[in-house]
Amino acid sequence: xxxxxxxxxxxxxxxxxxxxxxxxxxxxxxxxxxxxxxxxxxxxxxxxxxxxxxxxxxxxxxxxxxxxxxxxxxxxxxxxxxxxxxxxxxxxxxxxxxxxxxxxxxxxxxxxxxxxxxxxxxxxxxxxxxxxxxxxxxxxxxxxxxxxxxxxxxxxxxxxxxxxxxxxxxxxxxxxxxxxxxxxxxxxxxxxxxxxx
Amino acid sequence: xxxxxxxxxxxxxxxxxxxxxxxxxxxxxxxxxxxxxxxxxxxxxxxxxxxxxxxxxxxxxxxxxxxxxxxxxxxxxxxxxxxxxxxxxxxxxxxxxxxxxxxxxxxxxxxxxxxxxxxxxxxxxxxxxxxxxxxxxxxxxxxxxxxxxxxxxxxxxxxxxxxxxxxxxxxxxxxxxxxxxxxxxxxxxxxxxxxxxxxxxxxxxxxxxxxxxxxxxxxxxxxxxxxxxxxxxxxxxxxxxxxxxxxxxxxxxxxxxxxxxxxxxxxxxxxxxxxxxxxxxxxxxxxxxxxxxxxxxxxxxxxxxxxxxxxxxxxxxxxxxxxxxxxxxxxxxxxxxxxxxxxxxxxxxxxxxxxxxxxxxxxxxxxxxxxxxxxxxxxxxxxxxxxxxxxxxxxxxxxxxxxxxxxxxxxxxxxxxxxxxxxxxxxxxxxxxxxxxxxxxxxxxxx
Numbered sequence: 001x002x003x004x005x006x007x008x009x010x011x012x013x014x015x016x017x018x019x020x021x022x023x024x025x026x027x028x029x030x031x032x033x034x035x036x037x038x039x040x041x042x043x044x045x046x047x048x049x050x051x052x053x054x055x056x057x058x059x060x061x062x063x064x065x066x067x068x069x070x071x072x073x074x075x076x077x078x079x080x081x082x083x084x085x086x087x088x089x090x091x092x093x094x095x096x097x098x099x100x101x102x103x104x105x106x107x108x109x110x111x112x113x114x115x116x117x118x119x120x121x122x123x124x125x126x127x128x129x130x131x132x133x134x135x136x137x138x139x140x141x142x143x144x145x146x147x148x149x150x151x152x153x154x155x156x157x158x159x160x161x162x163x164x165x166x167x168x169x170x171x172x173x174x175x176x177x178x179x180x181x182x183x184x185x186x187x188x189x190x191x192x193x194x195x196x197x
Numbered sequence: 198x199x200x201x202x203x204x205x206x207x208x209x210x211x212x213x214x215x216x217x218x219x220x221x222x223x224x225x226x227x228x229x230x231x232x233x234x235x236x237x238x239x240x241x242x243x244x245x246x247x248x249x250x251x252x253x254x255x256x257x258x259x260x261x262x263x264x265x266x267x268x269x270x271x272x273x274x275x276x277x278x279x280x281x282x283x284x285x286x287x288x289x290x291x292x293x294x295x296x297x298x299x300x301x302x303x304x305x306x307x308x309x310x311x312x313x314x315x316x317x318x319x320x321x322x323x324x325x326x327x328x329x330x331x332x333x334x335x336x337x338x339x340x341x342x343x344x345x346x347x348x349x350x351x352x353x354x355x356x357x358x359x360x361x362x363x364x365x366x367x368x369x370x371x372x373x374x375x376x377x378x379x380x381x382x383x384x385x386x387x388x389x390x391x392x393x394x395x396x397x398x399x400x401x402x403x404x405x406x407x408x409x410x411x412x413x414x415x416x417x418x419x420x421x422x423x424x425x426x427x428x429x430x431x432x433x434x435x436x437x438x439x440x441x442x443x444x445x446x447x448x449x450x451x452x453x454x455x456x457x458x459x460x461x462x463x464x465x466x467x468x469x470x471x472x473x474x475x476x477x478x479x480x481x482x483x484x485x486x487x488x489x490x491x492x493x494x495x496x497x498x499x500x501x502x503x504x505x506x507x508x509x510x511x512x513x514x515x516x517x518x519x520x521x522x523x524x525x526x527x528x529x530x531x532x533x534x535x536x537x538x539x540x541x542x543x544x545x546x547x548x549x550x551x552x553x554x555x556x557x558x559x560x561x562x563x564x565x566x567x568x569x570x571x572x573x574x575x576x577x578x579x580x581x582x583x584x585x586x587x588x589x590x591x592x593x594x595x596x597x598x599x600x601x602x603x604x605x606x607x608x609x610x611x612x613x614x615x616x617x618x619x620x621x622x623x624x625x626x627x628x629x630x631x632x633x634x635x636x637x638x639x640x641x642x643x644x
């Protein structure tokens with residue numbers, strides 16, 4: 001009996017040290033040197049070096065001059081980057097129907113268009129989806145242009161530059177990264193301050 | 198939620214190492230089954246500790262070191278800092294949880310473990326940042342399970358027979374992915390009601406994946422005993438959810454977990470040759486070994502653990518008030534949540550219809566028992582069967598032997614797998630996702 005238990009205990013200790021500590025720490029060390037940007041979470045910084053978010057993580061945008069992300073079910077108020085979660089509503093859930101109805105009305109009011117793409121009023125699996133579909137991005141052009149006092153063509157051009165197609169033409173779906181597009185909007189088409197008369 | 202309850206140390210020392218060892222243990226059992234068929238009047242099935250150590254050090258670790266570094270290059274974080282503080286463009290503060298993600302993700306997928314670093318698992322952009330990582334993770338889930346079948350073919354000198362097993366797995370899991378894709382591109386009632394686009398049911402899905410990459414993943418993760426998800430399965434359309442559940446209920450042999458898929462499939466093959474033997478009135482043989490009453494009894498005992506645990510626990514949970522309190526939905530979708538939970542736990546899958554709040558004593562204990570039954574109560578008869586087969590003489594095939602590599606055998610095997618799964622679980626599925634499917638059709642037609 002003891003001869004059965006001994007290898008179990010010894011191998012648990014040794015494997016934990018090797019596979020649970022040495023392996024991940026070694027990968028961490030190599031990653032820090034070889035791929036520092038990715039290893040630290042693809043953090044995006046402003047001119048002063050302050051972290052404004054992660055290129056891979058959605059953050060809330062509500063102002064008219066910014067591209068809005070998909071709705072989020074992560075955390076109590078959404079976009080909780082330390083509490084990823086989907087809504088887990090089944091297709092016939094009454095809560096889902098209620099949320100979708102409210103969001104659809106609000107979206108139609110803000111864009112002035114009847115069209116609603118699939119991703120615009122559905123929450124993502126993680127609640128932190130950094131992307132929206134090109135259709136949803138284009139739908140927001142007029143609102144952003146008006147709020148920024150810029151021409152819709154300029155805004156549309158910036159958005160089109162940020163459309164990433166399907167990888168190799170068939171893997172995944174075309175998407176637009178919301179944070180990176182909004183940064184480009186701030187740089188290229190800064191909001192014109194209203195002139196005092 | 199792991200990102201709120203586990204430190205980087207617990208993730209690494211507690212979880213990462215077990216991700217290796219559970220896969221290595223699966224391969225050790227598969228190796229024992231392979232040796233049983235290779236032996237001629239053999240006595241032993243090998244040494245578990247030798248198999249465990251060799252698999253961990255010579256197979257898993259080298260592959261994982263490479264794939265972890267590739268994952269970091271493609272965008273997954275790998276850091277010991279617990280979080281990054283950001284101030285967003287609109288001035289809001291955001292705390293971004295970080296982990297040594299890539300090192301865990303690589304073995305999580307390769308070892309078909311599926312336990313995520315983050316709550317949203319591989320739907321989380323840190324665990325699965327883009328379509329390439331998605332593809333690598335899907336391939337990882339299948340690699341070693343299929344490699345075990347190939348290794349089995351070489352060890353037993355039965356490559357054609359091993360190829361027949363691979364073809365059977367591929368046909369069934371591809372059909373599953375196609376069915377999920379079809380289901381997810383049907384109109385979702387909530388979106389249809391507000392006259393939004395209903396091209397894809399995007400609730401619970403990520404834009405960078407969309408319907409195709411989500412459907413392939415969902416079929417793979419449930420066919421392969423992985424359990425990592427890149428979409429929220431609770432929000433799948435009813436028939437999409439039904440297929441994921443069904444793939445788990447078939448015993449997770451498509452291609453199944455690392456090692457466990459192989460021995461599960463061999464059990465099915467034994468039952469298939471037994472059924473064929475009954476039809477023609479001959480003692481069945483598989484890979485040169487006579488399959489007699491003793492082996493078939495062990496095989497059936499193993500296979501019957503699944504309905505005992507899945508249907509038994511589900512039946513109890515659907516009438517016990519304290520169990521029902523944890524459900525997100527009532528009616529057919531509630532039953533789907535229950536069935537999915539016990540199918541996943543018994544199959545050691547780990548994915549969930551996460552609307553069910555399973556972190557309460559009743560669910561924790563019953564799901565835990567289901568996991569133990571699905572793993573150990575299954576492995577014991579399989580090893581007994583292997584021991585009995587190993588002791589038999591290896592026979593040369595005669596003209597009366599049923600060929601076990603051609604299309605005829607593949608069809609027979611698919612039939613046995615579907616009929617066993619179908620007959621046992623169809624009544625329960627009919628009351629859950631299938632009723633819900635007709636409710637969805639009704640809701641969509643009503644607008």
